[in-house]
Every structure is written in structure tokens, then in C-alpha cells.
Amino acid sequence: MIGQTLRISFRAIWAQKVRSILTMLGVIIGVAAVIALVSLGNGAQQSITSHIQSLGSNLIDVNVGYNPFAAGAAATTSSTPPTPPPPLTPSQVAQLGSTKGIVAAAPVMSGSATLAVGDNTLSSSLDGTSSAYASILQYHVAEGRFLSPLDVQAANPVIVLGSGDASSLFGAANPIGDIVTVNGIPLHVIGVLAAKPTSAGSNPNDFAVIPWTTYNQIFGDNGITTVDLSAAKSANVNNVVDRLEDKLLNWLGSSQDFTVTAQSQILSTLSAVDKVTTYLLGGVASISLIVGGIGIMNIMLVSVTERTREIGIRKAVGASTRDILLQFLVESLVLSGVGGLIGVAGGVAFSHVIGQALQSTAVVSVPMTIVAFAFALAVGLVFGLWPATRAALMRPAAALRVD
Amino acid sequence: MATLLALDHITKSYPMAGQEVPVLKGISFSVQEGEFVTIMGPSGSGKTTLMHILGCLDVPTQGEYHFRNMELAHLSEMQLTRVRREQIGFVFQNFNLLTTLNAVENVALPLIYQRISRQEQYRRAREALARVGLEHRLTYRPNQMSGGQQQRVAIARALVTRPPLILADEPTGNLDSQTGLEVLQLFKELSQEGHTIIMITHDHDVAKWGQRILEIKDGRIVADREVTA
Numbered sequence: 070m071i072g073q074t075l076r077i078s079f080r081a082i083w084a085q086k087v088r089s090i091l092t093m094l095g096v097i098i099g100v101a102a103v104i105a106l107v108s109l110g111n112g113a114q115q116s117i118t119s120h121i122q123s124l125g126s127n128l129i130d131v132n133v134g135y136n137p138f139a140a141g142a143a144a145t146t147s148s149t150p151p152t153p154p155p156p157l158t159p160s161q162v163a164q165l166g167s168t169k170g171i172v173a174a175a176p177v178m179s180g181s182a183t184l185a186v187g188d189n190t191l192s193s194s195l196d197g198t199s200s201a202y203a204s205i206l207q208y209h210v211a212e213g214r215f216l217s218p219l220d221v222q223a224a225n226p227v228i229v230l231g232s233g234d235a236s237s238l239f240g241a242a243n244p245i246g247d248i249v250t251v252n253g254i255p256l257h258v259i260g261v262l263a264a265k266p267t268s269a270g271s272n273p274n275d276f277a278v279i280p281w282t283t284y285n286q287i288f289g290d291n292g293i294t295t296v297d298l299s300a301a302k303s304a305n306v307n308n309v310v311d312r313l314e315d316k317l318l319n320w321l322g323s324s325q326d327f328t329v330t331a332q333s334q335i336l337s338t339l340s341a342v343d344k345v346t347t348y349l350l351g352g353v354a355s356i357s358l359i360v361g362g363i364g365i366m367n368i369m370l371v372s373v374t375e376r377t378r379e380i381g382i383r384k385a386v387g388a389s390t391r392d393i394l395l396q397f398l399v400e401s402l403v404l405s406g407v408g409g410l411i412g413v414a415g416g417v418a419f420s421h422v423i424g425q426a427l428q429s430t431a432v433v434s435v436p437m438t439i440v441a442f443a444f445a446l447a448v449g450l451v452f453g454l455w456p457a458t459r460a461a462l463m464r465p466a467a468a469l470r471v472d
Numbered sequence: 473m474a475t476l477l478a479l480d481h482i483t484k485s486y487p488m489a490g491q492e493v494p495v496l497k498g499i500s501f502s503v504q505e506g507e508f509v510t511i512m513g514p515s516g517s518g519k520t521t522l523m524h525i526l527g528c529l530d531v532p533t534q535g536e537y538h539f540r541n542m543e544l545a546h547l548s549e550m551q552l553t554r555v556r557r558e559q560i561g562f563v564f565q566n567f568n569l570l571t572t573l574n575a576v577e578n579v580a581l582p583l584i585y586q587r588i589s590r591q592e593q594y595r596r597a598r599e600a601l602a603r604v605g606l607e608h609r610l611t612y613r614p615n616q617m618s619g620g621q622q623q624r625v626a627i628a629r630a631l632v633t634r635p636p637l638i639l640a641d642e643p644t645g646n647l648d649s650q651t652g653l654e655v656l657q658l659f660k661e662l663s664q665e666g667h668t669i670i671m672i673t674h675d676h677d678v679a680k681w682g683q684r685i686l687e688i689k690d691g692r693i694v695a696d697r698e699v700t701a
């Protein structure tokens with residue numbers, strides 16, 4: 070019986086091809102939009118997540134400097150800029166590093182410099198730091214070695230190249246033992262870092278690292294204002310951040326003079342924001358699905374009116390109210406179901422195309438796809454109910470009288 | 473012969489512009505099994521309304537309708553559907569075939585609602601089409617057939633459930649006189665095979681094909697006579 074009802078529905082839909090396709094279009098666009106937008110949202114979320122994770126998800130940043138937005142800071146009415154807080158000393162860095170829950174700490178001075186090998190010059194970012202840097206930021210050494218404590222202590226003229234800088238300056242040749250000049254100062258290349266996967270918007274391989282003491286010799290001593298720390302895997306990051314803040318408050322006296330940022334906190338905030346955005350996009354797209362449902366209802370009402378005589382004939386030969394209700398409901402479900410399937414295909418294809426165009430990955434979420442399709446069916450059911458009821462409740466005598 | 477159906481003081485009125493307009497004003501008659509009755513009357517006499525009540529497509533305002541041992545006048549829509557499905561075959565003036573279905577599918581239509589297998593539906597539909605002489609037109613759509621052929625498909629559809637009663641409303645009204653005669657000949661044969669037929673017409677020459685003529689005028693039966701050959 071259901072099989073025959075389905076056949077009748079497909080036939081009725083096929084008999085009005087153009088109209089049926091136009092009707093389905095609403096559902097097709099709705100489902101495709103939901104899937105494509107959610108996929109792109111998921112893709113963006115994944116690329117943000119992987120970018121932050123590539124920095125090290127245990128990473129905690131300490132910045133010393135005036136931060137007017139610090140939580141709990143007293144609102145100041147004065148318009149004069151406050152005096153900057155004093156930079157940290159190497160022993161304070163060591164004390165931060167020995168905080169419970171912290172496994173490594175490295176001062177980081179960041180800037181850009183002109184690197185040159187012979188006539189080949191390159192403008193690159195340059196970090197002055199210590200030996201712990203590689204483990205904190207999860208860099209591996211591909212060739213040679215990383216900075217040693219001795220290099221820092223003695224301010225040795227050495228440099229470790231990121232894989233991007235190494236290939237820009239030396240091509241395929243092995244740079245170990247060669248000389249690179251940094252702003253004219255010659256430094257020995259002692260190591261090359263292994264490449265990290267690039268993610269949207271940034272390349273973690275185009276840079277170079279030198280001892281922070283050497284950095285101070287080249288650029289002048291501005292003190293340590295940034296420290297990168299690595300929390301133990303087992304540590305509760307929030308507690309560790311609290312302990313670091315206590316120490317800094319103790320030294321500097323004002324919570325406006327420093328900032329402690331945990332990557333994991335940023336990560337969870339960003340992915341929460343991204344999740345909300347994704348659902349918001351999906352929600353907006355599902356509005357178009359509902360509009361598509363109204364389209365189905367509209368055309369089903371027209372169809373019921375047009376087929377009044379057919380309904381009369383079917384009732385005369387023995388179709389019950391339920392038979393007619395079922396027939397029109399199935400018809401509207403077929404419209405929304407076929408539209409939904411085409412929409413799923415379109416949405417998946419569309420998210421891949423857009424993903425490639427934007428060079429971000431589109432991650433098609435299977436549960437979301439099922440939800441979108443089920444939603445399309447539900448829309449067909451809900452919006453088919455009224456027209457089907459109208460058809461089912463027609464009086465056969467009245468229906469047969471219609472021309 | 474047993475009585476198939478009996479109407480007892482059936483009235484029907486329709487609300488029109490706030491007033492109840494009576495269409496049938498107390499109709500009483502009975503039909504025996506195997507009879508071929510024609511109901512004749514001018515347009516507006518209420519004969520189509522009478523057919524709708526006889527066919528359980530509508531319910532009377534008042535009165536009683538006995539069909540076999542059932543009382544139909546006050547049944548629910550669901551029960552009326554069952555009576556239509558199992559007891560009555562309809563033939564309409566304008567054929568009322570579904571244009572999207574071919575001949576076999578049109579004839580099989582009543583069987584879909586009897587929940588029998590597709591093979592059986594088609595077997596019986598082909599059989600009914602063969603009975604009306606259309607075994608060579610099985611897959612033709614209504615618009616590929618002449619009026620006479622379409623009406624024979626409609627008759628096959630009325631026969632396919634082997635109903636105790638066949639109701640025909642002006643079955644020759646849309647046909648030229650030659651094909652009309654062929655259709656009437658078919659009804660006569662069906663009658664001779666034992667089918668009970670009630671045929672509605674405004675045409676005296678058509679009415680004569682029955683064994684008995686009921687004349688209806690202004691919602692009342694004004695004559696009830698046997699046809700003498």
C-alpha cells in the first residue's frame with residue numbers, strides 16, 4: 070500500500086516537473102545552505118584550533134606592560150600615559166619557570182631583521198630567546214642543534230633558522246656551519262628547525278632564533294618583557310595562571326602592569342565563539358528551509374485545489390479520508406525528501422568548492438547533514454499537513470461537482 | 473428476488489444564501505436484486521443529488537436508506553467509505569478517469585483501496601477490461617481513447633470490485649448516439665448477467681433501456697412503471 074502510495078506521489082510530482090522542481094528549490098537551497106555554512110564554520114574552527122595547537126596548547130604567555138583592560142583594574146581618569154613597569158630580570162624569569170605546574174620558561178624578544186647570505190637578503194622575524202624555547206613552542210630540530218644554555222650565557226654569535234628561512238636563504242643546500250648576517254652582524258648557523266604545518270593566515274616556519282643575550286647586543290638591551298612558559302600536561306591551566314599572576318602582582322604591584330594569557334583559554338574561547346557562529350549560520354540557513362516549506366505548502370494547496378475532482382473520484386471508488394491524507398502527505402514528503410537529498414549533494418559539493426576557493430578546509434559534519442535532511446523531511450511533513458487535511462476532508466459529492 | 477435497497481421518505485436540502493433549499497422532498501422506492509432501474513427527470517429535478525445519496529457520496533437530511541441489512545442514512549464518513557468501496561460501482565457522465573493513469577491503472581484504482589496485491593489488482597483489471605471489450609487498449613491513457621472507449625473503461629472500473637450495485641449518472645450524456653447505443657447495450661448485457669443497475673438520465677429514449685422507470689420531478693417521484701418491450 071505504501072509502495073503504491075509512493076508510486077502515485079512520484080507520478081503526480083513527475084506530471085508537474087517544472088513546478089515540482091521550483092518547489093523543491095526552496096528546500097534544496099535551504100539544506101545546501103545549512104550544510105555548506107556549517108561545514109565552513111567547522112572548517113574555520115578546525116583551522117583556528119590547529120593553528121593554536123601548533124603553537125603548543127600548554128603555552129602560557131606573560132607580558133609585562135601597561136594593560137588598561139586588565140580585570141579588576143581600577144578605572145583611571147587620568148589621560149597621561151602611566152609610566153611603564155620595569156622589565157623582568159633573568160632571575161625573575163627563572164622564578165616564573167619554577168612555579169608549580171610550569172615545566173619550562175623562556176624569555177622572548179621579538180623583532181624583525183634583515184638576514185643575508187652573500188647577496189641573498191631576506192627580511193624575516195627574529196626571536197631572541199633561550200634554550201627552552203624549542204620545547205615550549207614545540208619545534209623540533211631537523212639538522213644541527215638548538216640554542217644551548219651556554220650560547221645564552223656567553224651571548225654566542227649563533228643562529229637557528231626556521232625551515233622557511235633556511236630554504237629562502239640557502240635553497241636545498243645544508244646551511245649548518247655557514248654564516249648568516251643579521252643586520253650586518255655575522256652569526257653561525259647551528260641548526261635548522263623542522264617544518265610545522267602551515268595554517269590559514271600564518272606561516273610558523275618563516276623566522277629565525279638567536280640567544281636573547283646576542284639579540285640584546287645587536288638591538289640594544291630593552292629588558293625582558295615577554296616570557297613564554299609551558300604548563301605541565303597534567304596541570305590545571307587556570308590555577309597555574311593564578312599562581313603566575315600572584316607572583317607578578319607581588320613584583321609589579323599593579324594588575325594593570327602585566328598580562329598572562331593561556332593558549333588553552335584562548336582556544337576554548339575561540340572555539341566557543343566559533344561554535345556559536347556556526348550554529349548561528351546554520352540557524353539562519355534553516356530559516357530558508359522553513360521558507361522552502363512554506364513554498365511546499367503553497368504548491369500543495371494549489372495542487373489540492375486543482376485535483377479536487379481526482380480526490381472526488383478516488384473517494385467515490387473507495388479511498389478513505391486516511392488514504393487521501395496519506396497520499397498528499399507522502400507527496401509533500403517526497404517533494405521535501407528529494408529536495409533534501411539534492412540539497413545534501415549540493416551542500417557537500419558547494420562546501421568543497423568554497424573551501425578550496427578560500428583555501429580553508431570545509432569539514433562536512435555527518436550528524437549535521439543528517440539533521441538538515443531530517444529537518445527538511447519534518448518541514449515537508451508539517452507544511453504538508455494542512456493541504457493534506459484539506460484534501461482528505463473534502464466531501465466526495467462536492468468534490469465531484471467541481472469542473 | 474430479495475430487496476437490495478429501499479429508500480424511505482428521503483429528503484435533502486442545501487443551505488443557500490442562509491436558507492435551506494429543499495432538493496429532495498420525500499423520496500421512497502425500493503430496488504430488487506438484479507433489477508435495471510432508470511431514474512428519469514429534467515435537469516434540476518434532483519436526480520444527481522439522489523444518485524449521490526444512493527451512492528453514499530452524500531447523506532440525506534432526513535429519511536432512511538436501507539441497503540441489504542444496513543441502515544446507511546446516518547453512518548459516519550468512514551463507514552460510508554466502506555460501503556462505497558465494497559458495495560457500489562460508479563459510472564459518471566464525464567467518465568471521471570484519472571488522466572495520468574492508463575486504462576488498467578484506472579480500472580485497478582478501486583482495488584488499491586481494498587488492499588489486495590498488485591498482481592491480483594492488475595489481473596482483475598485486465599479481466600474487467602476484457603469484459604467491456606478493451607483488452608487491446610490496456611496501456612492507453614484516457615486522452616488516447618475515444619469517448620465510448622473511455623466510458624467502457626469507466627464501466628470496467630465500476631465492475632472490477634464486483635459490487636452488488638452499479639450506479640450510472642447520465643452515462644451516455646457525453647457520447648454521440650451510436651457510441652451511446654453501444655454503451656447502453658453493454659449495460660443491458662450486464663443486467664442480463666445479473667448485475668443490479670440504477671441509471672440516471674434525462675432522456676426518455678435512454679430510460680427505456682431499463683426494466684423499470686422512475687420519473688422524478690421537483691424532488692418527488694411522479695411515476696414508477698415497468699417498461700413493456
